[in-house]
Amino acid sequence: MQTYSYFCNTRIEMGMGKSEQLPELLNSLDIGSSILLVSDPGIVKAGLAAPIQTALEASGYRVVLFDSLSQNPRDTECIAGAKLFTEQGMDAVVAVGGGSAMDVGKAIALLGPNGGAPIDYCEGRRAYTNISPIICIPTTAGTGSEVTRSAVITESFTHRKFTLKHASLRPLLALLDPKLTFTVPKSVTAATGVDALVHAIEGYTCKVANPISQALGARAMQSIVSALPIAFRDPEHEQARYHMMEGSLLAGLCFGSSDVAAVHCLAEALGGLYDTPHGVANAVFLPYVLRFNTQEEKAIHATLARIMNFAAESDKDEIAIDKMIEGIREFTNKLEIPKLKDLPGVQIEDFPRIAELAVQNNSTPSNIRSIGAQDYLHILQQTYDDVV
Numbered sequence: 001m002q003t004y005s006y007f008c009n010t011r012i013e014m015g016m017g018k019s020e021q022l023p024e025l026l027n028s029l030d031i032g033s034s035i036l037l038v039s040d041p042g043i044v045k046a047g048l049a050a051p052i053q054t055a056l057e058a059s060g061y062r063v064v065l066f067d068s069l070s071q072n073p074r075d076t077e078c079i080a081g082a083k084l085f086t087e088q089g090m091d092a093v094v095a096v097g098g099g100s101a102m103d104v105g106k107a108i109a110l111l112g113p114n115g116g117a118p119i120d121y122c123e124g125r126r127a128y129t130n131i132s133p134i135i136c137i138p139t140t141a142g143t144g145s146e147v148t149r150s151a152v153i154t155e156s157f158t159h160r161k162f163t164l165k166h167a168s169l170r171p172l173l174a175l176l177d178p179k180l181t182f183t184v185p186k187s188v189t190a191a192t193g194v195d196a197l198v199h200a201i202e203g204y205t206c207k208v209a210n211p212i213s214q215a216l217g218a219r220a221m222q223s224i225v226s227a228l229p230i231a232f233r234d235p236e237h238e239q240a241r242y243h244m245m246e247g248s249l250l251a252g253l254c255f256g257s258s259d260v261a262a263v264h265c266l267a268e269a270l271g272g273l274y275d276t277p278h279g280v281a282n283a284v285f286l287p288y289v290l291r292f293n294t295q296e297e298k299a300i301h302a303t304l305a306r307i308m309n310f311a312a313e314s315d316k317d318e319i320a321i322d323k324m325i326e327g328i329r330e331f332t333n334k335l336e337i338p339k340l341k342d343l344p345g346v347q348i349e350d351f352p353r354i355a356e357l358a359v360q361n362n363s364t365p366s367n368i369r370s371i372g373a374q375d376y377l378h379i380l381q382q383t384y385d386d387v388v
């Protein structure tokens with residue numbers, strides 16, 4: 001019989017317009033009076049950070065903005081943010097944005113009081129202690145970082161992505177307001193939405209999945225498959241935006257208590273090398289990794305096909321799997337996700353390096369089917385040739 005643990009010490013507040021309640025929620029949390037507001041330049045430009053800063057300042061908080069970060073955030077950016085955190089005598093981090101802002105916010109809350117570089121914690125040279133309070137306000141429905149214990153950072157020198165992972169990196173408060181996603185560009189809605197779907201699929205199927213992750217993942221998949229095409233077509237569709245934010249939250253709770261797997265290992269390798277948006281990288285590999293995994297693991301994937309309504313209850317497993325893979329290809333095509341060979345910078349000569357980086361990813365052992373460098377190479381070539 002399986003043994004498993006489940007943790008989530010994050011207070012979750014979800015609702016349309018909920019972000020307006022941030023000051024009163026912070027007042028109840030006793031996090032100090034000086035806040036580093038971590039965001040990214042796109043979010044600041046879109047006008048999503050200013051109302052939050054204004055509301056906090058009106059409630060008596062001292063707020064300093066840090067928004068010098070990229071879409072695949074680098075260790076150097078985390079170190080710069082931590083320096084500002086220390087110099088300004090900050091007490092807590094409020095991260096407003098997508099996965100990059102939230103992951104950098106987590107790293108700053110770790111590095112600010114403790115020093116060093118992100119890789120020191122990943123490789124065990126420094127301990128995850130004395131972490132400042134982290135509050136996350138997602139502006140995309142995708143990453144789930146607002147409830148996870150991880151932060152994915154790119155090592156500038158090697159372009160390798162690595163993951164800070166510790167229970168104390170879970171935010172104190174996740175404040176989810178679907179209204180903040182209304183102005184997200186269509187391509188970002190699509191890519192981040194598919195990222196959330198992959199979180200649910202991998203969190204449900206990977207080797208360390210458990211009944212809790214599967215219950216959360218199943219509900220997340222259903223929400224995302226039905227709501228994402230609507231949110232993509234109609235950005236201000238309140239119901240669709242609401243269900244996408246809920247789906248990404250549940251998907252975050254799903255993989256946060258299990259793991260991601262081979263799709264993410266390839267996507268993170270690609271993103272580290274070419275700065276490909278994380279969700280796009282996940283979306284391009286998903287059907288091909290599913291084909292690889294389903295060659296050995298049929299029953300669980302046939303169940304997935306039925307959960308996501310790509311197949312009927314009466315379909316035999318093989319048929320259900322084929323319908324799911326074809327259904328996901330159509331799903332991502334309709335979301336106008338580009339193909340691997342059309343992504344900037346991608347070269348076949350780099351495939352052995354991408355395969356090697358994927359093998360080195362800590363989540364490779366979690367993939368439901370054992371996978372090695374040759375398998376990754378084969379999947380990369382199939383994805384490039386678009387042969388599933």
Ligand SMILES: [Fe+2]
Nearest residue numbers: 143195199278
């Ligand atoms: Fe992801």
